[in-house]
Amino acid sequence: MSKVLVSDPIDQAGVDILSQVAQVDQRPGLSPEELVSVIGDYDGLMIRSGTQVTAEVIAAASKLKIIGRAGVGVDNVDVPAATQRGVLVVNSPEGNTIAAAEHALAMMLSLSRHVPQAHAGMRVGKWDRKKYVGNELYKKTLGVVGLGKIGSHVARVARAMGMEVIAYDPFIAADRAQQMQVRLTELDELFRTADYVTLHIPRTKDTENLVNAELLRTMKPTARIVNCARGGVVDEAAIAEAINGGVIAGAGLDVYASEPLAEDSPLRAVERGLVLTPHLGASTEEAQENVAIDVAEQIRDVLLGLPARSAVNIPGLSAEIMERLKPHLQLAETVGGLVSQLSGGQVQELELRLQGDFASHPSQPLVIASLKGLLGAVLGDSINFVNASLEAKARGIRVLEVKDEASRDYAGGSLQLISRGDQGSRSVTGAVFADGELRITSIDEFPVNVTPSSHMLFTRHRDMPGIIGQLGSMLGEHNVNIAAMQVGRKIVRGDAVMVLSIDDPIPAALLQTITAIEGIQEAHPVSL
Ligand SMILES: NC(=O)C1=CN([C@@H]2O[C@H](COP(=O)(O)OP(=O)(O)OC[C@H]3O[C@@H](n4cnc5c(N)ncnc54)[C@H](O)[C@@H]3O)[C@@H](O)[C@H]2O)C=CC1
Ligand SMILES: O=C(O)CCC(=O)C(=O)O
Numbered sequence: 001m002s003k004v005l006v007s008d009p010i011d012q013a014g015v016d017i018l019s020q021v022a023q024v025d026q027r028p029g030l031s032p033e034e035l036v037s038v039i040g041d042y043d044g045l046m047i048r049s050g051t052q053v054t055a056e057v058i059a060a061a062s063k064l065k066i067i068g069r070a071g072v073g074v075d076n077v078d079v080p081a082a083t084q085r086g087v088l089v090v091n092s093p094e095g096n097t098i099a100a101a102e103h104a105l106a107m108m109l110s111l112s113r114h115v116p117q118a119h120a121g122m123r124v125g126k127w128d129r130k131k132y133v134g135n136e137l138y139k140k141t142l143g144v145v146g147l148g149k150i151g152s153h154v155a156r157v158a159r160a161m162g163m164e165v166i167a168y169d170p171f172i173a174a175d176r177a178q179q180m181q182v183r184l185t186e187l188d189e190l191f192r193t194a195d196y197v198t199l200h201i202p203r204t205k206d207t208e209n210l211v212n213a214e215l216l217r218t219m220k221p222t223a224r225i226v227n228c229a230r231g232g233v234v235d236e237a238a239i240a241e242a243i244n245g246g247v248i249a250g251a252g253l254d255v256y257a258s259e260p261l262a263e264d265s266p267l268r269a270v271e272r273g274l275v276l277t278p279h280l281g282a283s284t285e286e287a288q289e290n291v292a293i294d295v296a297e298q299i300r301d302v303l304l305g306l307p308a309r310s311a312v313n314i315p316g317l318s319a320e321i322m323e324r325l326k327p328h329l330q331l332a333e334t335v336g337g338l339v340s341q342l343s344g345g346q347v348q349e350l351e352l353r354l355q356g357d358f359a360s361h362p363s364q365p366l367v368i369a370s371l372k373g374l375l376g377a378v379l380g381d382s383i384n385f386v387n388a389s390l391e392a393k394a395r396g397i398r399v400l401e402v403k404d405e406a407s408r409d410y411a412g413g414s415l416q417l418i419s420r421g422d423q424g425s426r427s428v429t430g431a432v433f434a435d436g437e438l439r440i441t442s443i444d445e446f447p448v449n450v451t452p453s454s455h456m457l458f459t460r461h462r463d464m465p466g467i468i469g470q471l472g473s474m475l476g477e478h479n480v481n482i483a484a485m486q487v488g489r490k491i492v493r494g495d496a497v498m499v500l501s502i503d504d505p506i507p508a509a510l511l512q513t514i515t516a517i518e519g520i521q522e523a524h525p526v527s528l
Pocket of ligand 2: 070071
């Protein structure tokens with residue numbers, strides 16, 4: 001039975017789903033060293049933002065197939081290291097959208113009405129009515145930085161509360177913003193004119209310390225800023241200084257460059273105008289149930305050999321595409337495996353020629369599947385859909401694509417792979433027939449009609465009497481049963497190919513005897 005480690009607190013609904021297919025060990029609070037020492041036992045890992053999945057953890061995770069992040073941000077996972085090891089990373093892109101948006105709105109309201117400070121006063125017997133006069137959000141301008149899922153929901157609610165909403169997001173089309181009654185602006189204008197700024201962007205090299213002392217100085221002295229997105233996007237020391245110095249009126253922060261926030265952080269010493277929460281954006285019962293179910297289902301499916309719907313590190317290969325293109329991907333992988341085993345030697349270039357229906361689909365999934373077949377034939381299970389492209393790149397394999405939608409040799413189109421390398425060039429073409437069956441339709445320049453099977457033998461030989469008989473008898477003598485046979489030739493008594501589907505693999509010694517038969521130029525056993 002598979003084993004899944006849950007190393008952060010997650011909702012029981014997720015544990016129940018994982019338990020359908022795996023032994024689930026819930027061990028929140030493991031130290032980094034403990035995680036490295038136990039991770040080698042596990043097929044799956046489920047986390048929230050607390051666990052740091054470093055390259056060291058991934059290097060020790062010899063059995064790991066999938067890391068599930070019960071939330072959106074995967075910045076606590078070394079995704080490139082996971083990709084290189086072929087470990088799938090999945091998340092829950094929408095399960096906590098509402099929770100995070102509502103937390104940002106709660107921050108804006110708390111800041112405007114000094115709710116936390118007033119409450120703290122009440123706890124110690126005070127009745128400060130004058131000290132906590134606040135402001136209304138109504139008719140104020142809200143600047144949303146990052147108009148994605150969370151930013152859009154904040155914008156929608158803010159509009160309903162009577163706010164004017166402007167936004168900065170270079171990746172959002174103006175008409176999409178217009179539909180939300182949001183005006184797109186440049187970043188500097190947004191900071192200059194907004195009464196409230198709320199950040200809903202990922203932490204990337206472009207957004208690191210985006211909000212710094214210089215930008216804060218351009219804000220109105222009455223303005224407030226909210227960060228429920230990612231730590232590191234604002235300069236924390238600069239925020240503390242700006243509030244203490246009256247440059248801005250306040251800030252609400254849920255996330256920090258380093259978590260938990262250091263006890264001696266200058267933020268903890270700010271007395272007025274600052275509301276801090278310990279990364280609570282996604283902490284609602286509803287969101288935790290949503291993300292736990294979403295991610296646990298994906299881990300369960302992947303452990304059962306099914307695709308995941310929100311894979312972070314297989315670009316262009318969503319579960320929907322995997323399902324829709326299933327036979328096409330199978331064909332690409334099969335043809336990739338065949339080309340690899342027929343080529344021998346090092347492949348330096350792989351040309352993918354897509355005809356008919358094959359050309360009308362996105363080609364990236366077919367490229368990934370072809371590379372998985374090509375490299376997997378040599379490197380085995382270490383190659384999967386996650387790392388196939390990366391491994392091909394690391395080996396310097398160039399990939400060319402040629403599409404021809406009009407050409408229709410077969411009703412459903414065809415896929416041809418041509419490999420070029422130190423042993424010359426090889427070509428295999430395949431098609432998916434109406435019944436969903438895969439066929440190999442040509443090898444090099446020879447037309448064939450072969451259903452791929454687990455064990456096969458390919459020969460190139462002279463088309464002359466006696467060869468087929470000799471080969472058949474030789475296999476019979478070694479108890480290798482032939483299930484099907486195909487010969488392809490272009491000219492009588494010219495060069496030809498033979499494809500045998502056999503029930504058992506060919507022993508190495510037998511292969512030598514086969515290549516010694518007069519007229520056989522080459523023989524390649526193939527396993528799929
Ligand atoms: N505090 C918490 O507990 C939670 C935090 N988050 C964080 O909130 C952030 C937003 O999440 P979603 O809305 O789900 O993501 P999303 O991907 O739907 O939206 C992000 C938006 O930011 C925009 N963007 C990217 N780079 C930008 C830049 N340099 N300037 C302006 N806009 C830029 C993108 O175009 C996109 O529209 C993420 O960092 C996520 O990790 C999410 C959930 C809970
Ligand atoms: O798991 C959590 O509570 C944090 C959620 C979060 O930051 C995210 O989903 O990006």
